[in-house]
Amino acid sequence: MKGAFILTIAAFIVKILSAVYRVPYQNIVGDIGFYIYQQVYPIYGVGMILATSGFPVIISKLAAEDGTGKREYLAHRMQAALITLLIVGISLFCCFFFGASLIAQWMGDAQLTTLIKMTAFMFLLLPFLSISRGYFQSTGDMLPTATSQVVEQTVRVFIIMGAAIILTRQGYSLYDVGTGAIAGSFIGGTIGVGILLGYMLKRKMFSLLFMKGLSWKKFYTTAQIVLVHGAVFCLSGLVLILFQFVDSFSIYSILTSSGIEIEKAKALKGIFDRGQPLIQLGTVVASSFSLALVPIVTAAWIKGDEATIQIRTASALKITLVVAIGATMGLINIIKPTNIMLFANDQGSGVLSVLAIAILFSSLILICTGILQALGYVLVVVKYILLGLGIKIIGNYIGVSLLGTMGASLSTVIGLAVMATLFIRQLHKRVSLLATIKKILPNVCLAALAMTIVLQAWLFLFSFLGDGRIYSAILSLSSVILGACVYLLIILKSGCLTEEELAFFPFSSKLNRLNSNRK
Template sequence: MAQETNRPHAVSPAQSETSRDTFVRGSAWITAGSVFSRILGAVYIMAWLPMIGNAETGNLANALYGKGYNIYSIFLMISTAGIPGAIAKQVAHYNTLNEYRIGQQLFKTGVRIMAILGVVSAAIMYFAAPLYAQSPEEIPVYHALSWAVLIIPFLSIFRGYFQGFSEMAPSAISQVVEQLARVAYLLGATFVIMKINHGHYQEAVVQSTFAAFIGALFGILVLVWFYLRQRPKINRLVAQSDNEIRVSPRGLVIDILRQALPFILIGSGITIFQLIDQYTFFRMLPKFFIVTKKQMEIYFGIFNFNSNKLVMIVISFAAALAVAAVPLLSAAYARKDRRDMSAQITNILQLFLIIMVPSAFGVAAVAAPLYTLFYGYDALGISVLHLNAFTAILSGLFTVLAAVMQGLYQNKRAMGYLVVGIATKLILQYPMIAFFNVYGPLVSTGLGMLVTCLLMLGSLLRTYGFRVKQTARRMMGILAFSVLMYLLTATAVNLLSLVMNPERKIYAAVILIIAVVIGIAVYGYLILRTRLADRIIGNRISGLRRRLHIK
């Protein structure tokens, strides 16, 4: 293991402000890449579903697609073993100590580990598919996705290495390229299968999931290009390392795995909740309601895939903050700078609130035209999306808090709190489905996430402290502005629906655009006019206010 010397680390008075600027800049890059990727990953649905068939066939295809991706996400976390997140944290830690050579060794060791894990995980996913598949048609989907599991570990390790340097642009750009390549292959293959060969929707789903492999290949090429471009700079930093810390190859592997293993459970948190739905919903619902197998598949497609696909656009904001937060918190931890750690936690929570809360309220307000535009008009789907938009706040908060705790080396606590949340979900799943039917899984997920988030917040407050009163005051302001924006936007949607048929996609698109502009204008004006944005994001936002002539 590493033997570290105790060297003092001078921190300038502007350290906290510099950290915030770095965090905001990194968050902006990751948010842009992540949100664009999520939007593209949802937009393709508008072209994909018409090729698949009618609304019922589309929901069945989405259910099959969603089941495949839930299992794939777990195997992906196992194949990467949380190593990219661990590499980002450890590289940032050693870079702060001017031990860039160790960061380089961590990267090379991580690549070797990833090669082994990728091959093993892909093989298990491929050959064990009949054991965990709930129906024969799922098996080809798992086989198609196993190819992506083989190579995505390499993609992830590159991203983790760049993030350790707080270089978020390579990750963001590779995300966009990966998604573009995936969607291009997905739509092309589906067109050939369904329109030219007149095939079955299950064949199209298989090729659509195989597209993850194609996207990963292009993502890797982008990151390799960035790495080759920046290698001279990295080599100079390595040459200037202090070299006062010695880490054996065995110690590096142990160090990586010790930090990585918690990332598997914590990083899979949201997917674990979805898997609980996948393996319990079909057994529990018939105990309380008369429903056919096809109806259950359609219901599952609506809440587990359709609404989640749109809600994940909102959660991607939180995921972006989480990625940007870990290296900065790890660097503050390495300096033993408790003041900066506390300031970082405060900044992260407040930035999460000012972005995530209005985004969730906004999705709820435009649920009807948004769902109709992507999937066609469906009253059940719209109401499910409306509820899911609010549960997304808790899922997003979990993502951010888990990253904060990992960045501060509170891995065991974070895992323990997640286990409590999962147990809460399992206990409440049965009664929630009994009371709320198809909405039950979303309610139990929200309550499970709420328990986990409260435990994490309490732990961070006790251990590191953050500005609770200030955060609470600003949260109340954000909540008040979000509610006002929600009411005005929802009213606009309802009024526009009186003069335009909301069940037609073209009119749904018009209603959506007008409502989104109203929502952004209302919320944006309020946070700029009250200077709330300045206090949370920083002085840079004042330039935007001046350009908009808001005093």
């Protein structure tokens, strides 16, 4: 549990950094520069998900399942996994590096070729990040993984921002600036590998990789497990990245083929991409809570402790609903001043307000997929994710043609809504949840409605005081505080959450004084 806590804190820091830096980056490079970066970001995102949450989980499981007690057995598994991931990493590198020109053409923008080639280098780091993190996690030593993730992301953000400032001042093209930003991601990843190699040297792990005796049979068996199970475990973490992939391949090309001017289409895609950091920030709580919860549910499942599974799953869903509905409705209410505060103007506020609904459904998906995988429902997770992705693809090609970027927002929300509904239904078959949802949903909706009324009144009163970015910043931040207070007060007075569930929130002791469900 201590290890899980360390990883959860690290993941929280990484997600905050990953979401926050995009705002100043967009301010420096503008909507078109942001479009350029966001077009290739999903490729980087896939590599990082594979190296942080997919393959390391499987490798840690392989290393922990050393039932023979022999170091040789562990060594051969690690060797087989490393060879497998070297093949995967090099194959993906070749795919994106040598296929960069074709991929850029599919995206509708040939100038993205250099950026895609630079992104391809991330996959060469995949084997080393995955093996070292997986091995350390198998021993319960989470510090190397957590340290490497935080340092890697911090270095990456500093280089991205530095490159954006320096290159734009020196008059380089926005595509060159984007290439510099992607290079920052590679440098950050390389430093992360260096930190892990240092820990490996200190823990004398390298001897495992050079022990003789690995047979073809052992390699094939291990490779099969790493590839199949690793890909499946990655898929739930890749949902939002895959949706961004669909947007990269479809929105700009559909807009231009519909007759929209090239520069305007790039700007429209860049404005649409403003929603990505907002969604990321909105889902940080759910994803971090999922990371902390999965080990508890897994341990209870192994022990056959049905009571713990029921209690923890119901609590997780309740907390996720309360936080996600509050975050979603709060952002929708203040999307215009928030858009101006963060991105200097209110362009695309309607599109972003619809996209904000994704916070609710993606939060539910994150928590449900985490629990379902912990309970062994792996193939079901894959099936529903692929279904949701199919809806997103079809929705984009129909919606963007008819409604522009609003169509892309609607297809994202519909795809995620279908997935979330199916996941909750599947989880309910295993753990009774509908009674819990029916019990708290009216009170949560009442709290959201009250918050909406108060915020709209507040926005109306402020509308007489002026406009501008500073005004919007004051309005947005004051609205966050006011809306959160109103929403949380009604949640506490309605007794939606127990004293134990409130312990997951900051200042829980003070909140419990207002909680009508306090023991």
